[in-house]
Amino acid sequence: MRNKTLTQYLIEQQREFNSIPPTLRFLIEVFACSCQSISNIVSKGALGGVLGIAGSKNIQGETQKKLDIISNEILIKANEWGGHLAAIASEEMENIFHIPNRFPKGEYLMMFDPLDGSSNIDVNISIGTIFSVLRCPKEVTQPSEKDFLQAGTEQVAAGYAVYGPQTDFVLTTGHGVNCFTLDREIGSWVLSQENIRIPEETQQFAINASNSRHWYPPVQRYIDEILAGQDGVRGKNFNMRWVGSMVADVHRIINHGGIFIYPADKREPNKPGKLRLMYEANPISFIVEQAGGSATNGSQRILDLQPIELHERVAVFIGSKNEVERVTRYHIDI
Ligand code: AHG
Ligand code: MN
Ligand code: MN
Numbered sequence: 001m002r003n004k005t006l007t008q009y010l011i012e013q014q015r016e017f018n019s020i021p022p023t024l025r026f027l028i029e030v031f032a033c034s035c036q037s038i039s040n041i042v043s044k045g046a047l048g049g050v051l052g053i054a055g056s057k058n059i060q061g062e063t064q065k066k067l068d069i070i071s072n073e074i075l076i077k078a079n080e081w082g083g084h085l086a087a088i089a090s091e092e093m094e095n096i097f098h099i100p101n102r103f104p105k106g107e108y109l110m111m112f113d114p115l116d117g118s119s120n121i122d123v124n125i126s127i128g129t130i131f132s133v134l135r136c137p138k139e140v141t142q143p144s145e146k147d148f149l150q151a152g153t154e155q156v157a158a159g160y161a162v163y164g165p166q167t168d169f170v171l172t173t174g175h176g177v178n179c180f181t182l183d184r185e186i187g188s189w190v191l192s193q194e195n196i197r198i199p200e201e202t203q204q205f206a207i208n209a210s211n212s213r214h215w216y217p218p219v220q221r222y223i224d225e226i227l228a229g230q231d232g233v234r235g236k237n238f239n240m241r242w243v244g245s246m247v248a249d250v251h252r253i254i255n256h257g258g259i260f261i262y263p264a265d266k267r268e269p270n271k272p273g274k275l276r277l278m279y280e281a282n283p284i285s286f287i288v289e290q291a292g293g294s295a296t297n298g299s300q301r302i303l304d305l306q307p308i309e310l311h312e313r314v315a316v317f318i319g320s321k322n323e324v325e326r327v328t329r330y331h332i333d334i
Contacts, residue, residue, distance in 0.1 A: 002190070003190050003191045003192065004190070004191050005180075005188045005189060005190055005191070006028075006029065006032055006169070006171075006180045006188065006189035006190075006191070007029060007188070009178065009180070009191055010025045010028060010029065011025070013173070013175070017175065019173060019174075019175050020173050023084045023106060023107060023108070024084075024108070024133070024156060024157060024173065026082060026084055027079075027082070027084045027085070027106075027108055027110070027133065027157070028157060028159075028171065028173075030078060030079055030082050030084075031075075031078075031079060031110075031131055031159075032161075032169050032171075032180070032189055033078065034074055034075050034078035034079060035129050035161035035167075035169060036167075036182060036187070036189075037074050037078065038070075038071050038074055038075075038114075038115075038129055038161070038163070039161065039163050039167040039182060041067070041070060041071075041074070042067065042121075042127065042163045043163070045124065050066050050067050050070055051065075051066065051067070051121060051122045052065065052066055052122065053065055053066065054066045054068065054069050056069075058091065058092050058094075059093075059094040059311055060091075060276075060311060062118075064092065064118075065115070065118045065121050065122075067115050067118070067121050067127075068091075068092055068114060068115045068118055069092065071114035071115040071129065072090050072091075072092040072093065072114040072115075074114075075088075075090070075112055075114050075129070076088060076090075076097060079110060080097075080099055080100065080103060081103050082103075082106070083103060083104035083105070083106050084106035084107070084108055085099055085105070085106050085108050085109070085110050086099065086105050086106055086107065086108065086109055086136035086140070086143050086147075087099060087109055087110075087136070087143040087147070087148075088109075088110050088111070088112075089109070089110075089111045089112075089145075089148055089278065089279070089310055090111065090112050090113075090114060090279070091112070091113045091114065091276060091279055091280075091311075092114055094311075095145070096143065096144070096145055096148065096310070098142070098143075105141070106136075107135060107136055108133050108134065108135060108136060108156070109133070109134040109135070109136050109143060109147065109148055110131060110132070110133055110134075111131065111132045111133075111134075111148065111278050111279040111283075112129060112130060112131040112132070112279055113129065113130040113131075113276070113279045113280050114129055115127055115128075115129065116128045116129065116130050116160070116245055116246055116247045116280070117243070117244060117245020117246065117247060117248060119244055120243070120244055120245050120248075125243065125244070125245065125248075126162055126163060126164035126165075126243060126245055126247070126248035126251075127162075127163050127245050127247070127248070128160050128161055128162040128163060128245060128246075128247030128248065128251075129160060129161045129163075129247075130158075130159075130160045130246075130247060130279060130280055130283050130284065131157075131158065131159055131160070131279070131283060132152075132155050132157075132158045132278065132279055132282050132283035132286070133155060133156050133157040133158065134148065134150050134154055134155060134156065135154070135156060145309070145310050148278065148307075148310055149306070149307040149308065149309070149310070150307070151303060151304055151305060151306055151307070152277075152281075152282035152283075152285055152286060152302060152303035152304070152305065153303045153304060155174075155282060155283065155286050155303075156173065156174070157171070157172065157173045157174075158171075158172055158282070158283035158284075158286040158287055159171040159172065159283065159287065160247045160250075160251075160283065160284070160287070161247075162245075162247045162248055162251045164248060164251075166181050166182070167181070167182040168180065168181050168182070168192070168251065169181075169182070169189050170196075170251065170254070170287060172286055172287050172290040172291075174286075174290065175290075176195045176196075176290055176291075177195070177196040177254065177287055177290045177291040178191060178193065178194055178195065178196065179191075179192050179193035179196060180192060193255075196254050196255070196291045197291055197292045198253065198254050198257055198288065198291045198292050198293040198319065198320055198321070199256070199257035199320060200257075200292070200320055200321045200322050201257065201320065201322055202253075202256075202257035202258045202259065202319070202320040202322075202323055203236055203237065203238045203239060204238065204239050204240070204241060204252075204253070204256065204257060204258035204259075205223075205226055205238055205239075205240055205241075205258060205259050205261070205323070206240070206241050206242050206243075206249045206252075206253070206258060206259065206260045206261065207219075207223065207240075207242065207260075207261040207262070207263075208242055208244075208262070209223075209240070209242070211265055211267075214265035214266045214267045215263060215265050215266075216263065216264070216265065216266065218298065218327065218330040218331040218333075219261065219263045219265075219327070219330075221330055222326065222327045222330050226238045241258070246260065246262075246275065246280060246284065247284075250284055250287075250288070250318065250319075253288075253293075253318070253319045253320070254287065254288065254291050254293070257319070257320045258319050258320060258323075259317065259318070259319040259320055259323040259324060259327070260316065260317075260318045260319050261316065261317050261318075261327070262274050262275050262315065262316050263298065263315045263316075263317075264298075264315040271313060272297070272312075272313050272314055272315055273297070273313050273314050273315035273316060274313060275313060275314060275316050276311060276312065276313055276314070277302070277305065277307055277312050277313065277314040278307055278310055278311070278312070281295070281297075281302050281314045281316050281318075282302065282303065284316075284318060285301075285302040285303050285316075285318060286303065288318050288319060289303065292321065293318070293319050293320055293321055293324065294317075294318075294319070294320075294321045294324035294325060294328075295316065295317070295318040295319075295324065296317050296324055296328045297314050297315045297316065297317070298315050298317060298327070298328060298331040299328065299331050299332060302314065302316065302318075
């Protein structure tokens, strides 16, 4: 028998556990559908004329690639009309996006990183899309940025699509993590992994080691011990992987275990890491915790952090529980 589609899965969840209200189900389906459109464009590559830079910079001062902008536009157009959203925020837009008056407004706030791993677009390495969903505060009819500034624990759904050898859609609504693979022949997402669990023990780590001279002592100690392998205090050898697309690194980690680190470092002492809290770290942390892993900023659980601004950055230590707990301990012990 063929595995169930995303639609079937969501309807069953709604029927059996009453865990996904109809508007949230619609939101997830519409979002997953927009990832299909991005996947199609990504797969055309140079033939679609979508590679290269756009010639502009985003709010973080990063050079935008054509696909960053195209993906953002696809997501806005696909998600603005359904009546289920009150407002949208994106890595590629300085300010929040208000749902145009010609469309009805709904009860959810959506945030996304339209294209994660931009440096890999032109070289045919896995990239992805990350999203996070919050409830719009009840009394609010015209949301502002401050309505988005809710802790990650308030997320009602989060997920990512990874555009790799296969296109996968990984989803949590707070009841475990499932993966759906795009079946291009039938045009549907088909359940390919149910209730994903991250192994607690791991011998894999992911960090951009070219920054090692800038690391603070807890990270330096943790990585030094890993590199010492079976001759050191860890008593076992580790293997390193760094894709340069967090979605791809995290996708490997939720399947095989591992730890993904992007720490704050001494280059810019006031900058708490590179990744963005609201639409990168929070949704990924929600997924990782739902799969039995952990996620901290070195001292606190990421999902407990009170956001201060939409585009704020955060240090991340994410993945297999025992490793995340160990490196977090090293920060607290110092
Ligand atoms: P984005 O493409 O959305 O800006 O995110 C890129 C992020 C993340 O996906 C990746 O892990 C990290 O930046 C790579 O950083 P380095 O360039 O330092 O390797
Ligand atoms: Mn990103
Ligand atoms: Mn991005």
